[in-house]
Amino acid sequence: MRKLIDTPEAGEMLRSRPAKEKRPGHTGQSMQHESACKHVSGQAVYVDDMPELPGLLHIAVGGSDYPHARIRSLDLQSVKDTAGVVEVITVADVPGLVDIGPVFAGDPVLVQELCEYVGQPIFAVAATSIEIARAAVKKAKIDYEVLEPVLDVEKALQQNFFVRPMHQHKRGDSASALKNAPHRLQGAMHVNGQEHFYLEGQVCTVQPTEDGGMLVYASSQHPTEVQKLVAEVLDISINKVQVEVRRMGGGFGGKETQAAPLACLAAIVAHKTGRPVKYRMTRQDDMVMTGKRHPFYNQYDIGFDEQGIIQGAELVVTGDCGNSPDLSDAIVDRAMFHSDNAYYLNNATVTGHRAKTHKVSNTAYRGFGGPQGVILAEQMMDDIARHLREDPLTIRKRNLYGVTHQHIRTADGKTDPRDETHYGQKVEHNLLTELIDQLEISSDYWSRRAAIRKFNHSSAVLKKGLALTPVKFGISFTVQHLNQAGALVHIYTDGSIHLNHGGTEMGQGLFLKVAQVVAEEFQVDLDTIQVSATRTDKVPNTSPTAASSGTDLNGMAARDACLRIKEGMFAFAYQHYQADANSVTLLDNQLVYTKDGDEQCVPFADFVQQAYMGRVPLSSTGFYKTPKIHYDRETGKGRPFYYFANGAAVSEVIVDTLTGEYRLLRTDILHDVGRSLNPAIDIGQIEGAFIQGMGWLTTEELAWNNDGRLISNGPATYKIPAVGDTPFEFNVELMQDRPNDEATVYRSKAVGEPPFMHGISVWSAIRDAIASVSDYKLNPRLDAPATPERVLFALQEVQSDGDQ
Known part of the structure; x- marks a missing residue:
């Protein structure tokens, strides 16, 4: 038994x-969410809702004024003399480990001398109220030696300024394939980052225990990491620290590593004072001092035949990691893994760089680098289609994994199964063709495409765009021991x-x-x-x-x-x-x-x-x-994913060519969740992920000034999607009767991250509308997010190029 x-x-x-x-x-x-009624009635208890403990102290942090500077002197006497201030700590007060980098070194809990982003914590103030602590922080006198910062990912590339070494995947001979291909295209794109904008900001409460340990109430996706790092900064054994997480008001990856520094600072103060300590960031501090989704600079060089079938590809994905490694090694890896998305790249070389810039260290975000790779693949499909004057869906379907072509043979003369990724994993139990065919019919793609062409031909100002984009997303942590x-x-x-x-x-x-x-x-x-x-x-x-x-x-x-x-x-x-x-x-x-x-x-x-x-x-x-998974980093080959989740989305937009403004008219999504454990929860996840993905590529624009200071630091300057941004018609369906072929729990499939990439269909549809201005002959350069300003610039560029 x-x-x-x-x-x-x-x-x-x-x-x-x-x-x-x-x-x-x-x-x-x-079934409805187990806390749904508590959420809407206000009965759900988050960390900030917990009754304040007797003697509770509140923390505020003083951060760097410059993105790259050396501290000459630090005068905190006026801070300490403020009425109500109980303790002020600097790096000298850390009993144990100073560097709390989650995987690699580079994240000091407090700066000792060198500052590498605006807002990087230098000292912390504990006071009897949060108002006193925040006021006292402003009294610090810091003398800096200001150094030249690197704030641009392309500049970092030019200088070979990296947080971690390059990594590469290779399959076949990409250089020869590109040289011999009948057609060849190159392109590049900047994909901006994204603020997590969880409803509940970063917060924790730390209570000293009688045995010299700490009880931490955290808003964290990774309680064990919080436990470990608190123990290390205090120089105590891990078993003396307990971490509790009842719920978070959203995380999206932003509370995977970013919650630990708050708990570490609060624990140091609690250790020194013997009193409970609470650290709750303001929204502005949260946005300035915590990491975002990695911006990426993507480049491609692809060769393809007369049918648009890829013969060879050389892809370069460069993540803007910010000032430290954090999780960037694995995040850029995943962008590399997903730079093919649903398509067989044939002979391919995929290179990943981890650029260092003097900004807050970027971190995990829903999709974990995968979306930044997937959008590169979708850009390539659109560009091939317009180069050959074909419909993008036709090109996508020809390049799908598992789609064989009689004129493409292996060395022994057999039909190429086209089922192996550039990192050596077989794409098994492939639903891509079936799923896309089903959505193609249910969304009425081809008749809508014909109607849109007719509309665009007769409409001088308003142009419509349509795009169907698939998703093939690998499920598993790419770091094996986390599974x-x-x-x-x-x-x-x-x-x-x-x-x-x-x-x-x-x-x-x-x-x-x-x-x-x-x-x-x-x-x-x-x-x-x-x-x-x-x-x-x-x-x-x-x-x-x-x-x-x-x-x-x-x-x-x-x-x-x-x-x-x-x-x-x-x-x-x-x-x-x-x-x-x-x-x-x-x-x-x-x-x-x-x-x-x-x-x-x-x-x-x-x-x-x-x-x-x-x-x-x-x-x-x-x-x-998790069984079966393995990956050899030395060879760049293996099976990093237990299985793939699939889905596809069709989005239709309308664009005003005079202003660059646009509206999302309709979205149809068909998604594969295996045998769903809870269809209502899964559909909710798909809907939310799509809207968040759409926001990343349309409205959510992170902006820094020339001094490396984040200026999109609140809801007034950073726009997440609102109800008015959702599609007028929104159809979401789960693929039926397709249990997971792998032995997951009741043959279900993961649903958290894969549908995020359905938002790419909106970006592709906007590009499609812009391309219609040139009768689909030109490929618009449209960096993300596709704000109305960028759309207008792309329209003007297409019109200008079309007139030449």
């Missing part, structure tokens, strides 16, 4: 037989169940989905399961809730814990009830078995009580690690 539980199919064999109708809350059913999770399940004697796991809830519905898994395994109602806050003393050594893997990892870990408990319970049931062989199961809140051929039922709570009296373990930990 132990061997059975360790197999992926264990649940299918130990699980109860299915009911005719599933009970409310089981997997596959649409693991733990869970803890208790059954109490009244039949109620307690669930805890290493995943964090940031509004995405993770707690609900994992609870549904437990409800499915025990065949009980969802309201019998209580999910408690994520805590490092319940489930240790957790991975961040990121990489779209929250449900895949934690759902399987919770299921493993349930199977372990059920093994003991079922063994007890056979003996206690003298049940017929292989007849014991759980169904409809009951234990069901046959005895002497007659079916018998025992209420689940009664069965649990009897099992307890029989001294059967009713608690277990569970564990899961």
Whole structure:
């Protein structure tokens, strides 16, 4: 039996037989978010809502005034003399480790001498109120030696100014393929960054414990990292630090590494004063002092035949990492992995650079570099299409993975299956062609394309654009050891169940989905399961809730814990009830078995009580690690992803050629989530991800002045999409009857990040509308975000080039 539980199919064999109708809350059913009512009624408790502890101190931080400068002198006497100020700390007050870089060094908790971005923390003030602390910070006297900054990614490239070494993927001979290709194109594009703009800003509360440790209430996607770094800056063992995360008001990757510095500073002050400490950033400080999505500078050189089928490609993706490595190595890797998106590149060389600039260190953001690679692939498809005077969808379909062409053969004369990526992973269980064909019909693509051409021909000022863009997104952390999770399940004697796991809830519905898994395994109602806050003393050594893997990892870990408990319970049931062989199961809140051929039922709570009296373990930990994945960084080859999630979107826009303004008229999305655990949650994730992706490429513009100071530092100067920016018609469907071919939890697929890239369809549709001005002969240069100003400039450039 132990061997059975360790197999992926264990649940299918130990699980109860299915009911005719599933009970409310089981997997596959649409259930509202477990905290939905609390969210809208204001009852949901976030860190900033917690009652203030006696003696609580509040932190404000003094940061650098320059992007690149050396501190000559630091005079904080006036700060210390401010009434209400209890403590002022500098780097000299750090008891242990100063550098808290999450993977590589480069992130000092406080600057010692060299400042490398505007706002970089130099000192922290703890006072009896936040108002006093913020006022006191302004009294600091700092003398700087101002140094020349690097603020531009192209300048960093020219100077070989990097935070980490170059990495490269190679397949075949790209140079020869480019040289011999009938057609060849080059292009480049700047893709700007993106502010996370979570509703709840960065915040934490730290409370000293009696044994010299710390209890941290954090808004973090990575409690274990917070725990580890707090222990290291205090020079204490990790087991003396406990971190709790009940919920976040949004994260999107911005609370994966960026939450830890707040907890570290608060812990240092708490250690010095012996008092609880709270650090809550203002929105402006949050935007200035925490990392964003990486801006990228993408370049391509592609060769293709008369049908637009790629023969060779040399792609270069350069991430603007800011001043330190943070997670940039893996983020640029993922941009490289996804620079093909859904298309077979054939002979390809993909190079990734990690440029250093004197700006805040950029960090994780939904998609983790993947979107910046995918948009390069979609730019190439559009550019090939217009070069050959073909429809972009036609070119996309010809280049899809798995689409074979009789005139393209392998060295032994066989038809090339075109199913291997430039990093050596086979694209298995490929749904791309089927999915796109289905969406092509349901969205009425071709008749709309004809109608748009007719409209554009007769409309002098307003032009419409249409684009269908697919997504092939790899699911797994590309750092192998992070692909693991733990869970803890208790059954109490009244039949109620307690669930805890290493995943964090940031509004995405993770707690609900994992609870549904437990409800499915025990065949009980969802309201019998209580999910408690994520805590490092319940489930240790957790991975961040990121990489779209929250449900895949934690759902399987919770299921493993349930199977372990059920093994003991079922063994007890056979003996206690003298049940017929292989007849014991759980169904409809009951234990069901046959005895002497007659079916018998025992209420689940009664069965649990009897099992307890029989001294059967009713608690277990569970564990899961993702199988099959591997990647050799030396060769640039492997299988970094367990599986691929697929989807496609069709967007239609209308553009005013006199102003550059545009509106999104309609979007149709078809997305592959395998066998959905909760369709309502999945559709909500797809809708939200699309709007966020659209915002990244249209309205959300990060702007710095020439001194490296962020000037888009609040909602008045940084525009996330509003209700008026959503499409007038918005159709979202889940692909039906396509369970995951890999043994994920109930054959579901991840849904957090992949649909973010559906927003690229809006950017492509805007380019399509601009290209119509030249009768689709020219490829507009349209950097992202495609603000009305950039759209207008692109229109003017196309009109000018068309007149020549």
